[in-house]
Amino acid sequence: xxxxxxxxxxxxSAFTLPLPNLALAAAPTDRRFVFVILRGxxxxxxxxxxxADPDYRALRGEIALAPPGQEGGVLDLDGRFGLxxxxxxxxxxxxxxxxAIVHAVATPYRQRSHFDGQDLLENGTTDPRAKDGGWLxxxxxxxxxxxxxxxxxxxxxxxxxxxxxxxxxxxxxxxxPVLPDASADFVAKLARLYRDDSVLGPALAQGVGxxxxxxxxxxxxxxxxxxxxxxxxxxxxxxxxxKLLASAVGPRIAVLELNGFDTHxxxxxxxxxxxxxxxxxxxxxRGALGPAWNDTVVLAASxxxxxxxxxxxxxxxxxxxxxxxxxxxxVAGGRVLGQWPGLAANRLYEGRDLAPTTxxxxxxxxxxxxxxxxxxxxxxxxxxxxxxxxxxxxxxxAV
Amino acid sequence: xxxxxxxxxxxxxxGARPGDLGRIKGDPQGWLLAQLDGxxxxxEGVGRSAERLKLFFDARGSGGxxxxxxxxxxxxxxxxxxxxxxxxxxxxxxxxxxxxxLVHFWTNHFTVSAVxxxxxxxxxxxxxxxxxxxxxxxxxxxxxxxxxxxxxxxYLDQAESIGPKSRAGLRRGRGLNENLAREVLELHxxxxxxxxxxxxxxxFAEMLTGWSIGNPRRGIIGEFxxxxxxxxxxxxxxxxxxxxxxxxHEARAALELLARxxxxxxxxxxxxxxxxxxxxxxxxxxxxxARVFLDSGGDLKSVYRAVIAEERAWRDPLTKVRxxxxxxxxxxxxxxxxxxxxxxxxxxxxxxxxxxxxxSPAGWPDDASAWATPEAMMRxxxxxxxxxxxxxxxxxxxxxxxxxxxxxxxxxxxxAIRRAGSRSEALALMLASPEFQRR
Numbered sequence: 074x075x076x077x078x079x080x081x082x083x084x085x086s087a088f089t090l091p092l093p094n095l096a097l098a099a100a101p102t103d104r105r106f107v108f109v110i111l112r113g114x115x116x117x118x119x120x121x122x123x124x125a126d127p128d129y130r131a132l133r134g135e136i137a138l139a140p141p142g143q144e145g146g147v148l149d150l151d152g153r154f155g156l157x158x159x160x161x162x163x164x165x166x167x168x169x170x171x172x173a174i175v176h177a178v179a180t181p182y183r184q185r186s187h188f189d190g191q192d193l194l195e196n197g198t199t200d201p202r203a204k205d206g207g208w209l210x211x212x213x214x215x216x217x218x219x220x221x222x223x224x225x226x227x228x229x230x231x232x233x234x235x236x237x238x239x240x241x242x243x244x245x246x247x248x249x250p251v252l253p254d255a256s257a258d259f260v261a262k263l264a265r266l267y268r269d270d271s272v273l274g275p276a277l278a279q280g281v282g283x284x285x286x287x288x289x290x291x292x293x294x295x296x297x298x299x300x301x302x303x304x305x306x307x308x309x310x311x312x313x314x315x316k317l318l319a320s321a322v323g324p325r326i327a328v329l330e331l332n333g334f335d336t337h338x339x340x341x342x343x344x345x346x347x348x349x350x351x352x353x354x355x356x357x358x359r360g361a362l363g364p365a366w367n368d369t370v371v372l373a374a375s376x377x378x379x380x381x382x383x384x385x386x387x388x389x390x391x392x393x394x395x396x397x398x399x400x401x402x403x404v405a406g407g408r409v410l411g412q413w414p415g416l417a418a419n420r421l422y423e424g425r426d427l428a429p430t431t432x433x434x435x436x437x438x439x440x441x442x443x444x445x446x447x448x449x450x451x452x453x454x455x456x457x458x459x460x461x462x463x464x465x466x467x468x469x470x471a472v
Numbered sequence: 473x474x475x476x477x478x479x480x481x482x483x484x485x486x487g488a489r490p491g492d493l494g495r496i497k498g499d500p501q502g503w504l505l506a507q508l509d510g511x512x513x514x515x516e517g518v519g520r521s522a523e524r525l526k527l528f529f530d531a532r533g534s535g536g537x538x539x540x541x542x543x544x545x546x547x548x549x550x551x552x553x554x555x556x557x558x559x560x561x562x563x564x565x566x567x568x569x570x571x572x573x574l575v576h577f578w579t580n581h582f583t584v585s586a587v588x589x590x591x592x593x594x595x596x597x598x599x600x601x602x603x604x605x606x607x608x609x610x611x612x613x614x615x616x617x618x619x620x621x622x623x624x625x626x627y628l629d630q631a632e633s634i635g636p637k638s639r640a641g642l643r644r645g646r647g648l649n650e651n652l653a654r655e656v657l658e659l660h661x662x663x664x665x666x667x668x669x670x671x672x673x674x675x676f677a678e679m680l681t682g683w684s685i686g687n688p689r690r691g692i693i694g695e696f697x698x699x700x701x702x703x704x705x706x707x708x709x710x711x712x713x714x715x716x717x718x719x720x721h722e723a724r725a726a727l728e729l730l731a732r733x734x735x736x737x738x739x740x741x742x743x744x745x746x747x748x749x750x751x752x753x754x755x756x757x758x759x760x761x762a763r764v765f766l767d768s769g770g771d772l773k774s775v776y777r778a779v780i781a782e783e784r785a786w787r788d789p790l791t792k793v794r795x796x797x798x799x800x801x802x803x804x805x806x807x808x809x810x811x812x813x814x815x816x817x818x819x820x821x822x823x824x825x826x827x828x829x830x831x832s833p834a835g836w837p838d839d840a841s842a843w844a845t846p847e848a849m850m851r852x853x854x855x856x857x858x859x860x861x862x863x864x865x866x867x868x869x870x871x872x873x874x875x876x877x878x879x880x881x882x883x884x885x886x887x888a889i890r891r892a893g894s895r896s897e898a899l900a901l902m903l904a905s906p907e908f909q910r911r
Contacts, residue, residue: 113832134645185670186658188834201664233824233845246847255853259897263853263904266885270906272844273793277853280846332831337629337651385634385647391654423670 101217101226104445105318105365107327107358108209109373109398110194110235111351113335114187116379116389117396118416118427119344121174121409122147122155128416132382136341136389150174154409159345162352166359166400170407173469175397175436177411179377179429185391187335190376195237197434197457206240208437212456213242213326215447223282228317228324230310238328245283245324247313307331311354315361318369329354334375338386355400367402370444370470374398374433380425381416392426397436403444405471432463439465476500478878479789482911484748484780485569487802490867490875497878504780507571508773512605517558519551521601521622522694524593529688548593552586555596556827557813564804564811571607574776576797577747578603579828582618582660583835584627586828591627594694595828598623611740611770612731619656619727620696622685628652628833635681635704648704653677655833656730663742666735672711678704679715679722737765740775743838748779750791751839757782789880790910793840796823798911799852803903806876807863819859823851853904860899869898877907 122138123129124147130137138157139146147155148164154176156163166172182193182201189201197208205211213227227244229235238244255263260281267274310329317323331354333347351373359366378395394414400406412430414420422428434457441447441456442465453461480500481488488496496503524547531537531544566572579599586592602621606614618624625631633649634641641647653676658664682703686692698720708715708722711729715722730736741762745753761778768774779785794802800819804811811819820827824843830836837843865872870890873881885905892898902908 185654185673186664187832188658189664231847233842233848239841246845248847255850255857259857259900260853262888262892262901266882266888266901266905272840273849273906273909276844276846276849278846280848280850280853283846335832337649338632384649385636385641386629386632386649388629388649390648390650 101219102325102445103368105325105327105362105369106440106445107314107318107329107369107371108237109351109354109371110191110237110328110330111334111347111373111375112187112191112330112332113347113375114190114377114379114391115334115375115395116336116340116344116392117176117178117375117394118378118381119336119340119389120157120160120348121150121176121396122157123153123176123413123416124155125153126413126416128418132416134383136383136387151409153413157344157348159348160352162349162356163398163400166355167407170471171402171404172398172400173404173406174409175399175411175431175466176409177394177414177427177429178374178397178431178433178436179394180433182377183393185377185393187376187391190391192236194374194376194433195235197460199459203458207235207237208456209237209326209328210240210242210244212441212445212447212452213244214240215451215455216325216445224322225283226325228314228327230314230327230329235328235330238326243279245317246280247283247317248310307350307354308357311358312361315358319362319365329358336379336388337384337390338388340383340388343388355398370399370401370403370440372397372399372437372440374436378427381421381427382425393422394427394429397433399436399440399469403470405468410466410469431466434460434463435466436469438463439467439469443470475789475879476786478880479786480504481569481878482802482880483785483789483792484573486563486566486573486798487569487805487911488876488878489805489808490865490872493875493878501780504570505777507568508608508776510568510571512607514600514604515558515562515596517561518555518596518600519593520694521594521597524548524551524597525622525685525694526688528590528593529693533688545589548589552592552595553813553817555813556816557811559596559599559827560801560804560811560813560816563801569805574607575599575604577744578607578614578618580830580835580838581743582624583830583833584621584623584828585830585833587831588627591623592828594623594626608773608776610731611736611765611772611775612728614772615660615727615731616724618660619652620683622694622696624652625683625685625696628655630680631684633677633681634702635678637706638681638702638704640702641704648674648677648681650674650677653680656727659834661727661730661739662733662735663739666733666739668711671709675708675710676723676726679708679710679726682720683723731770732766734762734766737762737770741765744775744779745782746838749782749785750788751841754784757784790907792911793843794909794911795836795838795843796820796825796848796852797827797836799823799855799909802908802911803856803859806872806903806908807859807865807899809859809862809864819855823855824848852909856900856904857896860896860903863896863899869895869902872899873902873905877902877905880907882907 124140141149141155149155180194181199182190192201195207196203225245227238229238229246231248314327336343374397375395379389379392384390414428414430438452442449474497477493477497477500480496484504527544527547531541534540563572584591584598586595598621602617606617628651629649630652634646636647654673657668682699684699686695686697742758745758764778765775873889889898889901
């Protein structure tokens with residue numbers, strides 16, 4: 074990872090501040106793509122509940138959710154599946170057919186380590202140890218170069234760049250301001266001291282540039298008005314991402330991250346908060362994007378799903394298949410897609426997990442091809458190496 | 473080779489205080505080695521697990537008594553803040569900073585994250601009770617103390633894992649929770665490629681059943697407690713060996729095996745080398761340290777001596793980027809500023825590493841790629857400016873920089889500090905300089 078990081082930073086001429094050129098110049102695309110990493114292993118069965126599956130109630134016991142219409146019941150989608158009530162803000166999108174759900178989806182990863190699972194979700198290969206950065210960064214290379222050399226097409230929302238966006242193309246980062254700004258004079262003095270530091274020097278230069286860009290687009294924010302942590306943080310992050318993506322000179326590809334899905338115990342209490350944060354965040358993203366929502370597709374997924382059966386502590390352990398959310402103005406939504414394998418004992422993967430029937434790469438490839446216009450051949454070689462056999466998932470987008 | 477004093481103080485220690493380098497430079501390695509025989513006295517002002525967990529159980533057993541629940545929450549919140557303050561003050565003032573760094577290293581290795589409110593009140597107690605007393609002992613004892621501590625048993629859900637065929641499991645239809653078993657194998661001992669399977673995880677989880685914590689009904693609070701009623705009966709096969717049914721001792725036997733496993737030796741050696749030498753240490757360094765780990769039966773003093781003996785550790789100063797926690801502690805040591813717990817919590821949160829709130833059981837990352845991001849660099853610069861405004865030292869900033877950065881201070885940085893427009897700008901330049909951001 075370090076080598077790709079170095080490449081990224083050394084690719085810049087030191088201390089030419091990448092201030093955005095506000096004269097409009099064409100980006101390679103005006104389509105927007107957002108990936109939301111739901112970290113910790115989201116329980117797909119708990120988020121998009123197969124309430125009509127004959128085995129659901131017995132497997133989930135005390136943490137099973139009530140059918141639609143009952144107190145605390147799921148929000149019906151199609152007579153088979155229902156949303157966890159904490160996802161209520163997504164219901165409107167579903168009715169407008171701007172939310173599709175792919176169930177029983179998984180990356181090629183078949184072990185159960187969070188860290189390897191997330192690395193593989195992000196690096197786009199079949200090996201958690203692969204060294205070439207993230208598939209979304211490689212996808213940006215396929216988009217072609219923007220007219221302004223310093224423009225960043227990719228945006229990581231947060232203080233750090235997730236593996237998914239690391240690689241050859243430098244990306245912007247944004248996180249809410251919490252300290253007073255450093256003066257330009259001070260930064261210039263400091264920049265001279267970092268001239269020979271090949272890692273921290275370019276990071277500082279990029280930080281200064283990104284700061285200027287976001288101030289331009291989002292506007293000066295009073296300190297402390299944007300929550301950096303806590304329940305509102307994801308919503309604030311999604312809103313900022315929406316504003317930056319909406320800008321004519323802003324990024325086009327963004328990654329958001331949300332933690333808290335590792336519900337080993339007391340899942341009933343612990344999953345509601347992160348699910349609500351996700352749903353509120355998506356609503357905020359849509360609001361901030363404004364008309365650009367119609368050019369946007371969001372894909373949200375997790376490193377793996379969880380065990381079908383409730384465990385000994387009213388939670389679920391690391392599993393295999395889970396759920397992916399596809400939303401946005403161009404989505405052919407209102408449908409739960411993918412083959413449902415069922416929850417019968419003989420249908421479970423290794424006798425314990427929801428069995429995977431869709432490769433998450435198929436979903437991502439379909440969106441990259443049909444939404445961002447990237448060639449399928451290159452997606453199968455560059456973005457997701459050796460994945461030509463994984464065909465793009467059909468019918469996700471409205472024409 | 474007077475750069476060695478700087479390396480000892482900042483790479484192996486927690487950053488120099490004014491005057492430290494002069495005391496170290498005669499024998500930097502001897503200064504480090506002497507700390508391995510130092511004391512492990514507990515940190516003043518840190519709450520004990522027993523006291524804190526009593527509040528937790530009082531609240532939980534109160535049948536929803538709002539006053540007791542509020543008291544528990546408040547005490548936990550305030551207790552955590554006070555504990556972090558005490559921990560940081562110790563690190564800022566200690567004469568044994570290498571020893572303290574080792575304590576912090578192992579606390580991160582055996583992460584119990586205060587993201588869980590139940591853990592927050594006993595997260596620093598975990599360091600005091602499980603890590604600190606064992607930091608220069610044998611690895612197996614450190615491992616056992618960490619895994620058996622209530623904070624770990626709660627954080628990784630072990631306290632409530634129930635053997636499906638145990639008496640309680642059969643009666644209540646409850647079962648296993650694999651969380652602790654998996655993380656011990658993946659993170660604490662063998663490492664993810666250390667040669668175990670899902671079957672081993674399951675077997676180890678079964679062996680661990682019954683490892684729980686005491687509660688007031690049992691007359692034991694804040695300590696490990698074994699509960700036979702929830703232990704999975706029968707023999708288990710773990711890492712190719714069959715273990716006869718032996719109750720509480722099964723998991724102990726498994727941990728003893730793990731502690732002397734070659735994969736564990738490699739995993740620990742690689743982490744220590746990454747922490748003290750470079751983000752990508754040479755394989756030969758890792759091999760030598762792992763060999764000492766195995767040959768000494770996991771004697772940690774011998775292992776640390778092997779790390780110090782690595783010539784590479786002394787060759788390239790400034791290979792490592794300081795973590796936000798290291799940065800804050802080094803700033804406190806250099807300037808003598810006193811910080812309260814709440815200030816430390818806020819500062820480190822802004823810098824991206826709130827104390828003891830690692831995002832996952834893997835703990836905080838230990839390489840530059842995780843910390844040297846554009847956004848994080850801006851935060852460090854802004855923090856340096858804000859912090860410099862609070863420094864009240866009488867020393868000239870240029871002299872202070874020479875005193876704490878020694879031979880690592882470049883002419884250019886020294887000149888920039890001496891030419892700065894104000895005292896506080898000079899101090900901010902020192903704190904934000906490459907020589908201070910690296911170790």
